[in-house]
Amino acid sequence: MIEHQIDQESCDGCGKCAEICNLGLWEVVEIETGRKIARVVDEASRVCHFCFFCKDICPQNAVAIISEEDDILGRILG
Ligand code: SF4
Ligand code: SF4
Numbered sequence: 319m320i321e322h323q324i325d326q327e328s329c330d331g332c333g334k335c336a337e338i339c340n341l342g343l344w345e346v347v348e349i350e351t352g353r354k355i356a357r358v359v360d361e362a363s364r365v366c367h368f369c370f371f372c373k374d375i376c377p378q379n380a381v382a383i384i385s386e387e388d389d390i391l392g393r394i395l396g
Contacts, residue, residue, distance in 0.1 A: 320366045321384045322358045328380040329355045335372040335381060341365075344372060356380075 322343065331354025336344040341364045344356050366383075373381040 323382040325380040328378040334375045338371045338375050
């Protein structure tokens with residue numbers, strides 16, 4: 319299983335991850351403080367292509383992609 323994580327403190331809600339993901343796996347939402355941040359949409363029903371576009375495009379380096387099957391990969395990418 320692949321899990322996407324976001325550093326909510328670093329994310330500035332720019333939306334670049336949501337724009338670039340062909341799966342539509344990201345969305346930008348407003349949280350209680352009024353800040354906008356990205357979050358993952360229904361990860362269980364979508365199979366990530368592992369393209370890393372979301373991670374690579376993030377100007378805040380706020381995206382981590384974790385693979386539970388491959389802990390080494392998860393640690394490298396995290
Ligand atoms: S790695 Fe690619 S397919 Fe997976 S969530 Fe990121 S942009 Fe989307
Ligand atoms: S690209 Fe990075 S900073 Fe921009 S919304 Fe996505 S996670 Fe947040």
